[in-house]
Amino acid sequence: RKEVEQDPGPFNVPEGATVAFNCTYSNSASQSFFWYRQDCRKEPKLLMSVYSSGNEDGRFTAQLNRASQYISLLIRDSKLSDSATYLCVVRHSGTYKYIFGTGTRLKVLA
Amino acid sequence: DTAVSQTPKYLVTQMGNDKSIKCEQNLGHDTMYWYKQDSKKFLKIMFSYNNKELIINETVPNRFSPKSPDKAHLNLHINSLELGDSAVYFCASSRYSGGADNEQFFGPGTRLTVL
Numbered sequence: 090r091k092e093v094e095q096d097p098g099p100f101n102v103p104e105g106a107t108v109a110f111n112c113t114y115s116n117s118a119s120q121s122f123f124w125y126r127q128d129c130r131k132e133p134k135l136l137m138s139v140y141s142s143g144n145e146d147g148r149f150t151a152q153l154n155r156a157s158q159y160i161s162l163l164i165r166d167s168k169l170s171d172s173a174t175y176l177c178v179v180r181h182s183g184t185y186k187y188i189f190g191t192g193t194r195l196k197v198l199a
Numbered sequence: 200d201t202a203v204s205q206t207p208k209y210l211v212t213q214m215g216n217d218k219s220i221k222c223e224q225n226l227g228h229d230t231m232y233w234y235k236q237d238s239k240k241f242l243k244i245m246f247s248y249n250n251k252e253l254i255i256n257e258t259v260p261n262r263f264s265p266k267s268p269d270k271a272h273l274n275l276h277i278n279s280l281e282l283g284d285s286a287v288y289f290c291a292s293s294r295y296s297g298g299a300d301n302e303q304f305f306g307p308g309t310r311l312t313v314l
Contacts, residue, residue, distance in 0.1 A: 132305035189242040
């Protein structure tokens with residue numbers, strides 16, 4: 090079993106739709122959580138960090154559930170430009186190691 | 200004002216050759232990483248240096264040798280290249296702290312093709 094698991098998708102949604110991705114992690118020592126976005130043939134870029142109380146940035150909302158060991162990303166009012174792969178990233182307490190999920194591919198359709 | 204830069208961007212070479220990839224960051228970070236992203240798009244950590252000291256060394260063939268001459272630079276030398284080494288290699292950097300805001304910044308990647 091992978092340490093960080095994501096549904097690879099693709100999720101094909103129409104413009105304006107709301108879409109949600111989940112990511113589960115297996116190590117309870119995980120301390121830091123992030124969502125990264127990777128466009129085709131580009132480097133990953135931070136979308137948002139995920140905080141214990143949940144956090145929002147415009148149309149994007151991230152939630153953390155430590156008891157069930159998953160994080161989620163909600164995208165409201167999807168835009169064509171949201172089409173990308175979304176990577177869930179976890180870092181353990183006291184380590185330098187970031188563990189990436191395999192990514193969830195999103196396609197927003199006109 | 201590029202934060203993390205890598206050279207070269209593309210590298211096409213024959214099996215058995217030796218090649219190097221270079222990475223530099225101007226963010227003042229103390230930790231740098233090499234990742235390999237294969238054809239299935241899985242991003243796998245290879246090495247990490249903190250203040251020029253090797254701190255992560257995953258199960259990577261010893262044909263791969265990283266080197267960090269200073270905090271701002273991390274190079275990757277690959278000996279005797281094999282077909283399976285074809286991938287995109289990303290360099291990244293971060294500032295190590297106990298907080299949650301220690302995101303990684305990635306370079307644009309080096310697309311290595313071994314023929």
